[in-house]
Amino acid sequence: MSENELFRERKFVFLDLEFSSLMPNAEILEIGGLLVDQRTLKIEKEFEYKIRPKNIKLADPESLRLINYTPESWEDSRPVNEVLEELIPIFKDNIMVGFNIAMDYARLERVFFENGYTFYQRKSDPFYRRRIDVLSIAYAKLKDEPQIKYFSLRELCDYFQIPIKKEHSALEDSRATYKLFLKLLEF
Numbered sequence: 300m301s302e303n304e305l306f307r308e309r310k311f312v313f314l315d316l317e318f319s320s321l322m323p324n325a326e327i328l329e330i331g332g333l334l335v336d337q338r339t340l341k342i343e344k345e346f347e348y349k350i351r352p353k354n355i356k357l358a359d360p361e362s363l364r365l366i367n368y369t370p371e372s373w374e375d376s377r378p379v380n381e382v383l384e385e386l387i388p389i390f391k392d393n394i395m396v397g398f399n400i401a402m403d404y405a406r407l408e409r410v411f412f413e414n415g416y417t418f419y420q421r422k423s424d425p426f427y428r429r430r431i432d433v434l435s436i437a438y439a440k441l442k443d444e445p446q447i448k449y450f451s452l453r454e455l456c457d458y459f460q461i462p463i464k465k466e467h468s469a470l471e472d473s474r475a476t477y478k479l480f481l482k483l484l485e486f
Contacts, residue, residue: 309429310343310393311335313480315472316403317366319352320359326352327410328373329366330382331469333477334389335396340481346389347470349376365467380414394429398452398476404430433480440486455479 317329327350334344351373352358358368397403411417437455441447447458456463456475459482465471 306394306429307337309337311337311396311431312390312393313473313477314395314397314400314403314407315469315476316406317467317469318362318406319355319357320362322359323406324409325362325406326350326354326358327379327406328352328358328368328376329469330386330407331471332389332473334393335477337394342477344389345470345473346386348382348385349373350379350382351376367467379410383411383414383416394431396431396433396476396480398432398472398479399434400430400432433476433483436483437479440483452476452479 312332312334314330314332316327318325319328329347329349331347332345333342334346335342349372355363355368362368395404434450434452438450441450441455441458444458447454452472452475453463453466455461456479459479461475461478461482463471463475
């Protein structure tokens with residue numbers, strides 16, 4: 300797809316990442332998402348990767364608890380560079396969509412850079428000018444709703460009666476963000 304192709308011809312990549320802590324240098328431990336046709340809004344593909352941590356001793360125990368990290372549950376995890384190679388074709392020419400997506404994008408950009416990819420040139424960034432933040436949409440549409448106080452994914456999903464089966468699972472949070480996005484389009 301060329302740079303001049305229409306924005307609306309691209310697919311959505313609903314994306315969520317889980318981290319070893321809330322610190323900016325935290326390791327990505329899980330990546331999950333959905334590839335969605337923008338015109339039909341139908342899910343075409345789901346993906347989920349557990350990333351092998353390089354230094355789990357630096358992780359925040361609370362972050363590990365939230366994502367249900369155990370050495371056993373991460374036994375089949377993969378090195379981050381292998382996962383990045385598989386993600387590039389999914390990301391290429393598409394639109395990243397997520398909840399508070401700036402944080403996930405910044406960390407993903409850092410990990411790509413650390414693994415030899417550079418996103419500092421427009422043509423090398425698969426999401427150059429192509430990111431949609433569902434939190435921003437929710438705030439714009441619901442800012443005057445008195446019952447919404449924190450604009451968290453959980454609170455917004457509760458408001459729209461969207462069940463989240465497993466909070467702090469990258470794939471499940473991507474699914475919840477997708478469902479929230481659909482509700483906000485109708486709102």
